[in-house]
Amino acid sequence: MDPIYQALVDIVGQEHVSNQPEELFIYSYDLGTTEPHRPDYAVTPRSTEEIQEIVKLANREKVPVVPLGGGLSLAGLAVPFRGGIALDLKRMDSILEVNEKARYAVVECGVSQGQLTSYLERNYPHLTHSEPGAPPTATIAGNVAIHGQGDLAQPYGFNSDMVNGLEIVLPTGEVCKFGSCSIGSGWFTQHPLPDVGLFLGWSGTTGIITKVSIRLFPSKKIRGVGQFVVEDEELVPEIMYKLTHTQMTEDIVAFSQAVPPFASGLQHFTINIAADSEKELEFKQEIIWDDTLGEYIRSGAGGFLGFRSGLQRPQVSKTSDWRKGGGFEYVGSIMPVDTYPECYRRGREISERHDIPYTVLGRCVGTAHAMMFSWTYAFNRADPETVRQAREALHETDDLVLELGGTIWKPGLYGQKLVMERLDPNTLNLMKKIKQMLDPNGIMNPGNWEVS
Amino acid sequence: MYELKFNESECLSCATQDCLTRCQYMDIDRDTAKAEILKIARGEDSFVLHDCVTCYACEEYCPVNNHPFYLIVEKQEELDVPPLPRPLIRRGIQMGIPFRGEPVIDEINGQTLDMGAFADLMYLIQGKLFEGLPVISTDPRKMFHYFCQLMYLHYGRASVIKERLPGIIQTIAKHNVTEVICFHDECYGTYTSYCPAVGIEVPFKSIHFFEFLYNRLNELKGEITPVNLKVAYQRPCSSRLSSDKHHFVRDIFDLIGAEYVEREYVDENALCCGGTIQGQRREGSRKRTADVQKRNIEDIKNAGAEICVFNCPACYTTMGRLVAQNGIRPVFMSDLCRLAIGEKPAGWR
Numbered sequence: 001m002d003p004i005y006q007a008l009v010d011i012v013g014q015e016h017v018s019n020q021p022e023e024l025f026i027y028s029y030d031l032g033t034t035e036p037h038r039p040d041y042a043v044t045p046r047s048t049e050e051i052q053e054i055v056k057l058a059n060r061e062k063v064p065v066v067p068l069g070g071g072l073s074l075a076g077l078a079v080p081f082r083g084g085i086a087l088d089l090k091r092m093d094s095i096l097e098v099n100e101k102a103r104y105a106v107v108e109c110g111v112s113q114g115q116l117t118s119y120l121e122r123n124y125p126h127l128t129h130s131e132p133g134a135p136p137t138a139t140i141a142g143n144v145a146i147h148g149q150g151d152l153a154q155p156y157g158f159n160s161d162m163v164n165g166l167e168i169v170l171p172t173g174e175v176c177k178f179g180s181c182s183i184g185s186g187w188f189t190q191h192p193l194p195d196v197g198l199f200l201g202w203s204g205t206t207g208i209i210t211k212v213s214i215r216l217f218p219s220k221k222i223r224g225v226g227q228f229v230v231e232d233e234e235l236v237p238e239i240m241y242k243l244t245h246t247q248m249t250e251d252i253v254a255f256s257q258a259v260p261p262f263a264s265g266l267q268h269f270t271i272n273i274a275a276d277s278e279k280e281l282e283f284k285q286e287i288i289w290d291d292t293l294g295e296y297i298r299s300g301a302g303g304f305l306g307f308r309s310g311l312q313r314p315q316v317s318k319t320s321d322w323r324k325g326g327g328f329e330y331v332g333s334i335m336p337v338d339t340y341p342e343c344y345r346r347g348r349e350i351s352e353r354h355d356i357p358y359t360v361l362g363r364c365v366g367t368a369h370a371m372m373f374s375w376t377y378a379f380n381r382a383d384p385e386t387v388r389q390a391r392e393a394l395h396e397t398d399d400l401v402l403e404l405g406g407t408i409w410k411p412g413l414y415g416q417k418l419v420m421e422r423l424d425p426n427t428l429n430l431m432k433k434i435k436q437m438l439d440p441n442g443i444m445n446p447g448n449w450e451v452s
Numbered sequence: 453m454y455e456l457k458f459n460e461s462e463c464l465s466c467a468t469q470d471c472l473t474r475c476q477y478m479d480i481d482r483d484t485a486k487a488e489i490l491k492i493a494r495g496e497d498s499f500v501l502h503d504c505v506t507c508y509a510c511e512e513y514c515p516v517n518n519h520p521f522y523l524i525v526e527k528q529e530e531l532d533v534p535p536l537p538r539p540l541i542r543r544g545i546q547m548g549i550p551f552r553g554e555p556v557i558d559e560i561n562g563q564t565l566d567m568g569a570f571a572d573l574m575y576l577i578q579g580k581l582f583e584g585l586p587v588i589s590t591d592p593r594k595m596f597h598y599f600c601q602l603m604y605l606h607y608g609r610a611s612v613i614k615e616r617l618p619g620i621i622q623t624i625a626k627h628n629v630t631e632v633i634c635f636h637d638e639c640y641g642t643y644t645s646y647c648p649a650v651g652i653e654v655p656f657k658s659i660h661f662f663e664f665l666y667n668r669l670n671e672l673k674g675e676i677t678p679v680n681l682k683v684a685y686q687r688p689c690s691s692r693l694s695s696d697k698h699h700f701v702r703d704i705f706d707l708i709g710a711e712y713v714e715r716e717y718v719d720e721n722a723l724c725c726g727g728t729i730q731g732q733r734r735e736g737s738r739k740r741t742a743d744v745q746k747r748n749i750e751d752i753k754n755a756g757a758e759i760c761v762f763n764c765p766a767c768y769t770t771m772g773r774l775v776a777q778n779g780i781r782p783v784f785m786s787d788l789c790r791l792a793i794g795e796k797p798a799g800w801r
């Protein structure tokens with residue numbers, strides 16, 4: 001009997017650990033182009049204490065631990081490159097608290113976006129959280145672990161900016177809390193204690209988030225989407241600038257894609273607006289469509305496609321699957337908004353060179369402070385040649401992001417290397433020290449953010 | 453190659469100038485109407501080219517079938533007076549491009565029902581009324597091979613229709629069909645009004661969907677139980693191209709025991725759903741749409757209708773939710789007919 005397997009059984013029970021190849025296979029790959037690699041064990045713990053025990057075991061045995069939420073981040077971020085333990089967190093799925101008046105929710109790390117959305121819709125219909133366009137099984141914790149953004153990114157920024165507190169199991173097994181909860185108060189704020197924020201954006205390499213307090217926001221009675229379209233990509237930054245000046249939108253996304261043909265060569269905007277009454281809605285619509293965008297309509301440069309109440313979630317997943325075989329992966333980036341035209345043109349070029357129908361999208365983050373710009377490349381899972389093409393296109397795009405003066409969002413190994421090559425040496429050195437201090441045995445999601 | 457047959461001399465001798473004087477979106481007297489239609493016919497600019505909301509109604513108002521609306525569209529294109537902003541036109545034109553392979557051509561050898569660009573609405577042609585009827589354009593991925601293209605009248609782009617339509621007709625004809633029941637008014641209007649007006653040959657006979665429904669209901673008369681509902685009907689723009697078939701609306705309602713409520717915006721005075729108006733270049737188009745819709749729905753409400761019947765999926769998309777918010781149930785005509793013969797359409801509660 002394998003002693004590690006037995007120790008894991010002792011911690012979580014037989015039902016919740018596996019070393020069977022057919023189950024390990026599931027944990028060996030993600031939806032993207034990353035080469036699969038099997039873990040040696042897959043474990044589904046139910047409590048912070050169990051996670052602590054697992055991490056301590058992994059330290060003793062020097063085996064890697066790879067946290068896994070919904071496994072939807074693509075880019076291979078939760079592929080166990082060096083084997084070890086795939087730590088599937090989906091059973092940690094309790095919504096622990098919703099503080100209605102202070103507008104936050106404390107959730108365990110396995111709580112999914114869809115779960116929180118439906119819980120709030122049912123029990124707190126006037127509250128909502130910023131849900132990413134990912135499939136609804138993506139987790140809240142996995143999303144903040146990679147600095148995700150959702151459908152309230154325009155007014156409120158990155159989802160990781162909405163964190164009010166964290167509970168972390170450190171790579172050495174201790175539990176730490178951050179934010180007001182760490183002094184025994186409620187989970188209502190991350191500030192103003194001394195900043196030891198070492199866990200967001202690290203893709204699970206510095207510890208395991210076991211609990212997270214996430215801000216909630218008013219959910220107005222009417223939430224809907226209006227669409228606007230322009231031909232000239234040069235207009236996109238100024239339109240985003242003008243729209244954000246109104247401070248009346250919840251989400252602004254511009255996209256263009258080769259398929260279906262209607263969208264090709266055009267820049268579509270989806271603009272989310274919310275209101276509590278028809279009166280408020282009409283007021284906002286008047287400001288947005290008539291006053292702010294009216295000049296484009298009258299000159300013939302922009303067209304209004306109507307407003308429809310009801311949010312379509314998720315939006316993005318629909319757009320990516322136009323090639324036989326169903327595979328896709330995207331490079332995400334955080335870019336200055338005024339790079340949109342160049343991002344679009346250069347992205348098209350890359351896609352066309354690799355014979356992939358182009359799909360690009362820019363989501364406004366903050367008051368046009370930045371945008372998340374993504375280039376999606378479809379491939380046929382059953383055809384290694386198209387996977388290779390997509391991978392090449394992804395790597396070229398990683399290079400492009402840095403060339404255009406942006407940063408790669410949730411980079412895979414190739415992108416992480418590019419980023420670290422450019423990182424300020426002192427910062428890089430600090431990252432190395434932090435990592436060594438927190439994770440002396442290098443067990444946490446190894447391969448990722450490794451400073452040599 | 454295909455040319456609109458518009459007869460200017462009909463306008464010179466026209467006693468009414470109904471085409472423009474009856475327009476519900478512009479206030480035009482007879483003298484102005486005459487002057488403007490002649491200007492348009494002679495290729496000169498006219499405010500009508502700029503202000504037309506493309507509701508199609510003047511096609512019905514002209515007593516001699518002179519095709520004033522088709523003329524307006526031709527001249528909007530010729531004189532570069534696009535009714536919509538450029539990106540909307542490009543988007544619309546690109547929308548009709550088929551992109552998922554060729555359609556499967558089954559030999560029909562007789563009558564068929566053509567879903568046109570609405571293959572995703574197959575749930576609207578279920579049950580006894582449609583039993584045994586071969587259907588073409590059943591695959592949403594291939595439906596643009598059957599798209600009649602007439603929508604581009606709203607875009608001021610007759611050239612696109614003329615360029616693509618012969619190919620679409622050929623695709624339908626390849627099924628070896630004799631009679632084509634058109635699910636959508638727009639297809640029917642294309643084959644029976646637009647094609648003859650510009651000289652495109654159509655090698656099959658077209659049947660209006662309501663005529664088909666009426667005849668089928670008569671065949672199933674014994675199974676009809678009166679629905680006893682007060683109904684209004686949202687007349688689509690393209691039904692103006694087949695005004696001779698519009699009586700089937702009333703005929704069907706009579707047959708199934710639906711009370712067609714008395715209202716102001718009905719039949720020839722019907723109002724546009726607003727779908728095409730809201731995106732127009734003209735100042736205030738969004739608000740104009742809201743106003744038209746408000747008047748329309750108030751009128752339906754005041755008339756006491758419980759149900760608003762649609763045949764055009766575009767009207768349904770534009771107005772369905774609004775109608776429902778006002779306590780009136782939006783229902784497709786085929787579903788209402790199914791109710792009358794004791795069937796329960798999808799989603800009916």
Ligand SMILES: Cc1cc2nc3c(=O)[nH]c(=O)nc-3n(C[C@H](O)[C@H](O)[C@H](O)COP(=O)(O)OP(=O)(O)OC[C@H]3O[C@@H](n4cnc5c(N)ncnc54)[C@H](O)[C@@H]3O)c2cc1C
Binds near residue numbers: 209
């Ligand atoms: C179609 C599609 C659309 C998308 N749209 C968006 C979007 O609009 N916005 C957006 O932000 N993202 C988007 N994504 C990316 C991604 O799916 C989401 O960010 C998602 O929320 C990630 O969560 P997850 O649970 O799937 O994370 P996983 O993929 O499971 O994990 C992400 C990373 O975090 C680590 N990790 C997971 N859980 C923990 C934990 N508890 N503690 C420490 N580390 C952990 C993992 O090891 C991995 O490195 C999209 C993805 C797809 C496929």
Ligand code: SF4
Binds near residue numbers: 463467469513
């Ligand atoms: S188009 Fe018809 S209604 Fe108009 S003026 Fe000419 S003949 Fe008369």
Ligand code: SF4
Binds near residue numbers: 471474478521
């Ligand atoms: S199409 Fe409608 S709006 Fe245009 S001129 Fe004819 S009746 Fe008037």
